[in-house]
Amino acid sequence: MKVLVVVDMQNDFIDGSLGTAEAEAAVPAVMEKIRGFEGKIIATRDTHGADYLDTAEGKHLPVVHCVKGTEGWKIRKEIDSLLEEKGAVRIDKPTFGSTELGEYVKRLNAEEPLEEIILIGVCTDICVISNALLLKANLPEVPISVDASCCAGVTPESHERALEAMRPCQIEIR
Numbered sequence: 001m002k003v004l005v006v007v008d009m010q011n012d013f014i015d016g017s018l019g020t021a022e023a024e025a026a027v028p029a030v031m032e033k034i035r036g037f038e039g040k041i042i043a044t045r046d047t048h049g050a051d052y053l054d055t056a057e058g059k060h061l062p063v064v065h066c067v068k069g070t071e072g073w074k075i076r077k078e079i080d081s082l083l084e085e086k087g088a089v090r091i092d093k094p095t096f097g098s099t100e101l102g103e104y105v106k107r108l109n110a111e112e113p114l115e116e117i118i119l120i121g122v123c124t125d126i127c128v129i130s131n132a133l134l135l136k137a138n139l140p141e142v143p144i145s146v147d148a149s150c151c152a153g154v155t156p157e158s159h160e161r162a163l164e165a166m167r168p169c170q171i172e173i174r
Contacts, residue, residue, distance in 0.1 A: 001112050002039035003105060005135070006030065006088070007121030007128050008046045009079045012065040012072030014122070022152035022159065023122045027076060029150045033120055034082045040108060043075060043083050044101060046127065047092035057095065068092070097130035102138040109139055116143045120150035125162035132171050145172035 009030055010016075014023045034041065046066040052058045066073045075083065075090075083090070091101050108114060117139070119132050128151055136144050146166060153159025163173050 001108070002037075002115050003108065003117045004033070004037045004039060004041045005101065005117060005119045005121075005131060006034065006041065006043040006079070006083065007119060007131055008044055008066075008123070009075050009121050010045060010066055010072065011074055011076060013046070014076055016072040017063050017065045018123075018154075020152060020154070022156060026122070026150055026152045027079065029147075030120055031079060031082055033147060033150050034079065034086060034088075037086070041083060041086050041088035042101065042104065043088050043090050044098055044121075044127070044131065045073065045075065045090060045092050047073065047094055096127050097134040099134070101131060102134050105135060106138050109142060114139065114142045116145065119144070119146045122152050123158075124148075124151040124153035125158040126154065129162045129166055132166055133169060136169060136171060143172065144170075145174055147174045149174075 012018055047068050048066050050067060052064050053062060091098055117135055119128055121128055128146060132144055132146055148163055153162055167173055
């Protein structure tokens with residue numbers, strides 16, 4: 001079985017408080033990837049509370065975003081519809097890398113050995129790289145790849161740096 005991890009394709013990261021033109025431009029490719037994918041799909045949601053600015057992350061990035069239940073927290077409507085059609089599992093994560101995602105994918109692999117894990121989404125340089133490395137640590141023998149055409153970073157430069165950082169960690173960049 002193959003697994004597609006759709007990382008944080010939420011309104012705040014696309015056209016909201018932390019949105020970028022690059023994230024907006026990635027939406028059609030993300031939708032096409034989901035539409036054509038055969039296998040298990042998991043979608044993560046960056047999830048914060050009203051106290052975000054008082055957290056360690058909030059002190060380093062003082063931009064309120066992805067507060068649970070808000071419009072910015074929701075996955076982009078047309079992407080969410082596709083995820084629903086495909087029976088995707090959703091995992092809320094309070095930080096960059098999701099330990100829950102790692103545990104869930106390990107359970108999947110125990111039930112049926114995984115052929116590959118593919119990551120897409122935003123932000124390449126924060127949450128995509130964090131989850132790719134976390135998954136590699138949890139399942140070192142499972143091939144892990146990132147489809148760069150379905151990702152966007154905080155900036156185009158940081159997107160490229162993250163892709164370059166993942167290569168020597170045996171994460172294939174497509």
